[in-house]
Amino acid sequence: MAAPLCVEVEFGGGAELLFDGVKKHQVTLSGQEGPWDIRNLLVWIKKNLLKERPELFIQGDSVRPGILVLINDSDWELLGELDYQLQDQDSILFISTLHGG
């Protein structure tokens, strides 16, 4: 049984508009059987934070194309993507890419 975790979940680039316009969320993830990874976190976000139209944020078990995930300010691709195991006090940032000029 893993201990509960506190993480900061942030949204930007417009992704926050799916979360009532709130950019920063302090999130407590309760202790559970296995460790918390990004895959679980996405399920948790969909259930607990997403206010509308989940298909604009989640696609399958990952984020939709055009959303970049940053774990402690580093591209999640460097850290195992969905399999990254969350640590206490991690900061997870979901940025919707901008295309405007």
Added chain:
Amino acid sequence: MAAPLCVEVEFGGGAELLFDGVKKHQVTLSGQEGPWDIRNLLVWIKKNLLKERPELFIQGDSVRPGILVLINDSDWELLGELDYQLQDQDSILFISTLHGG
């Protein structure tokens, strides 16, 4: 006898030109009788780092007017100015104010 300290000393805004153009200096301050404070650090900098024209950096026992001192990114005035006691791994930034437009 206080333990030796490692601090980062940085110069900017043109103050680095008195230090061979080097902006960042990793500095080890040896153990000494009393604690290291900014007053001592200035004496140390004058003796060990300053390459030319100390009067453009130091005036009396302080920095000359127009140089702003930041301790871990906070104005030294909030932290006791010359009397601030250095901690290991502190970052001390000396910024010469710019006036160009």
Added chain:
Amino acid sequence: PLPPKAALSRGEILRYSRQLLLPELGMRGQLRLAAASVLVVGCGGLGCPLAQYLAAAGVGRLGLVDHDVVETSNLARQVLHGEERAGCAKALSAAASLRRLNSEVEYVPYAQALCPATALELVRRYDVVADCSDNVPTRYLVNDACVLAGRPLVSASALRFEGHLTVYHYGDGPCYRCIFPSPPPAETVTNCSDGGVLGVVPGVLGCLQALEVLKIATGLGPSYSGSLLLFDALGGHFRRVQLRGRRPDCAVCGQRPTVTDLLDYEAFCGSSATDKCRPVRLL
């Protein structure tokens, strides 16, 4: 200050439509902006991009102060002036260029140096002041005039590859004298003619300065009151540092001010606000 504005014309609604769409700004913010006046002190490397974006955004009135005339060596950074403006007063050149971009803004060019005899009266006619000047006496003069007139001051500066930005005298925040009670020795002051500058560095800073002005004028509030932004263009680094609060013993904004009228700032600083033939300085 201008009278409040009740509504936008159809042309204005079209022109500002992309800003009106922003819920944080919207019609309310745009109307505040249209009723706001901004004094730009210096139409050089900072003043050009700043005035450009303030005019484009639809500020009501822009005062443009500069005693200088356009020279070829200005054109690598002072983007409102063109080649055919060589020899023209910068304040007039800036106003002419801005009018092409947005003729609905009122432009008031002052082709003269800001001087202690008139600065206070001038600053009182505006809601927000942007210090885009290039010398120490003017920076103290603008600061003291803003404190005495009760106006917020958005200040930026740039030299070589570096730039600084902060907001003075806003809310409980410090003024320039709170941070720098004494002027620097004249021999330590470098200007752009001596030290050089990459033109786009004041470009970045002037845009950020315009953003702070716009946030103050629309009621969103500034981000850099009581903190200072340091920009290092070579490394692409931005760094925000925390400044002290207002000093109770500040000579101009403190509890018992000793500066209650504008002074002779050239004497105070030991340097000139307009002389361009200063000796080469080291720093």
Added chain:
Amino acid sequence: PLPPKAALSRGEILRYSRQLLLPELGMRGQLRLAAASVLVVGCGGLGCPLAQYLAAAGVGRLGLVDHDVVETSNLARQVLHGEERAGCAKALSAAASLRRLNSEVEYVPYAQALCPATALELVRRYDVVADCSDNVPTRYLVNDACVLAGRPLVSASALRFEGHLTVYHYGDGPCYRCIFPSPPPAETVTNCSDGGVLGVVPGVLGCLQALEVLKIATGLGPSYSGSLLLFDALGGHFRRVQLRGRRPDCAVCGQRPTVTDLLDYEAFCGSSATDKCRPVRLL
């Protein structure tokens, strides 16, 4: 690419004197800049300030691509165009304004959309490309053309109060497809007409983008290859995040590329590069 330049004229030395004073740039950097050519894709909110500072700094040749014409609703951020340019092609309007600022630069306006049939040939004529476009198909098209032609790509974007900046396909750094292998669903894409934008936000980003172009063109090297700058104008926050490196399995810059020619990017993205009457989108 332009031929190397051996020396500056007396007029150029005067014009660029403040940059020539910078030891990191100097005569060597200025000559490299004078021999450099930059393709600006999009003459809107980003392209205007970018082209302005590249022209002012003395880049040798500036290509200016935009299929669009100037409208009143552009003027709150597209500062190179003026009121009297309404209805003119943006590429021509930009070139005309830039010529007033610096007639020594060669301007090549292309008043047409960048399209797959000609983009590769066009990009090959320039040393550095700046993506100042406003839609997804063009961003993939510019990226693929830069990778296939072997050119560094300085990319910025802005919407509402936010902006992003990075450098693609420079050294070992990733390309746009390395980061975004699949295009976003069309219904998640917001442009400035739908979402709004504060004009000075693309102003800040366009200036920073120009700075990256200048550092590449003068040999100083970029600061944002492999990292991404996030700017939040409401909070005044800058944040640099670390991106992945070049992906060995990238479809265009990887070890076994499947994209070896330019494609139909509108079909790939399911959206149009030029249609301005897209339905309102949420994100």
